[in-house]
Amino acid sequence: MPRRSSKKRECVITGNWKMYKTIEEAKQFVENVTPKLSSSQVKVCLAVPFTAIHPTAELVKKLGAPLVIGGQNMYDATEGAFTGEIAARMLLDAGATFVILGHSERRHIFHESSSFINKKVKRALKDGLTPVLCIGELDEERHRGETNAVLESQLEASLEGVSPEDLSKMILAYEPVWAIGTGHTATPDDAEKAHLFIREFIVEKWGKKIGNAIVIQYGGSVKPSNAQELLSQENVDGLLVGGASLDPTSFSEIVNSKDL
Ligand code: PEP
Secondary structure, eight states: OOOOOOTTSOEEEEEEOTTOOOHHHHHHHHHHHGGGOOOSSEEEEEEOOHHHHHHHHHHHHHHTOSOEEEESOOBSSSSSSOTTOOBHHHHHHHTOOEEEESOHHHHHTSOOOHHHHHHHHHHHHHHTOEEEEEEOOOHHHHHTTOHHHHHHHHHHHHTTTOOHHHHTTOEEEEOOGGGTTTSOOOOHHHHHHHHHHHHHHHHHHHOHHHHHHOEEEEESSOOHHHHHHHHTSTTOOEEEESGGGSSHHHHHHHHHGGGO
16 A cells, blocks of 8 residues: 655644643643743644633733644533533633544543434534544444454544535644553554545545645553654654643653654
């Protein structure tokens, strides 16, 4: 299978803070990490808890920090009687420009299906928020040799009815579930194989132009010690980082590893 060149694609590295950090802790992180970010080749994003979106977005503006703030989830309605939920336009209003959708913790702890995620993807796109769509297989699926089939079915259902124009505004994240928060990273070779499969699938369904341009991040126990090798793979365009994004030193080392 031909290798597709990543040379023209943007490198996007996103920290996913999950349910960590108060407003003060979030602001301290932004203050600390800003002078440590030396790579000009990377778009650096932080998916922070809802409560920290507005304060961090304001601080980023004030400092002129090279950071983009986003959310970690949303609901697909614009407003209504949906206790505990948040709308895309509320995230935008608070200063978010992107949202993580379909994270494995949403799929597996909160039982979100790909068809439910599909509704959120469409709503985010309609309201002007960039969706970062996560897909990935379970350990048992990997052992049964079902990785590609799982990726295909998640992509098909989560992106159902999304136009090429809308897809070109999205980011995809390959996150093998067995690698998230476990310390077991996919080998660079395995990550590359999965990314190439995803890209080929997008090319087949949405066309060459979109498939070759779409940014595909890898996520799953990324650390300063493995970031550079993962990023050097042809079809790995960026990283989605959980645990190691909570500390300004490890997160900045991951970002700066793009320049090594
Ligand atoms: C994640 O939360 O998306 C993630 C990949 O977590 P970790 O880096 O901790 O494995």
